[in-house]
Amino acid sequence: MVFCLGLLSVLTAVNAAIIPGLIAEITPNYVRYTVLALVFNIGFGIFGGLTPSIALLLTNKSHAILLPGYYLTFVALVTLISASLASKTYKAGKCNEIRKIYIA
Numbered sequence: 001m002v003f004c005l006g007l008l009s010v011l012t013a014v015n016a017a018i019i020p021g022l023i024a025e026i027t028p029n030y031v032r033y034t035v036l037a038l039v040f041n042i043g044f045g046i047f048g049g050l051t052p053s054i055a056l057l058l059t060n061k062s063h064a065i066l067l068p069g070y071y072l073t074f075v076a077l078v079t080l081i082s083a084s085l086a087s088k089t090y091k092a093g094k095c096n097e098i099r100k101i102y103i104a
Helices: 002-026 029-062 067-091 095-103
Strands: none
Touching: 002 029, 002 067, 029 067
């Protein structure tokens, strides 16, 4: 149980630490703070606001007390994989192509 909580804490910390840096790297300077503020606050507002409700729903429907931990671990792993793929995209120089499409 302690190992699972420790793993959950590490993955959640990785999730919260990667997102601001990732967003700052892939956005141009002139819209960086606006994009960072919107994405960070809306994303954490929606997921942070709905996570307790989802955890309560999962616990009540399944009667498994660890299921919310599995949900949070899954979300953190998805974020870690997404950040890894975005990092590879950035290093390959594809971010400039993305910027031209969305910010033009």
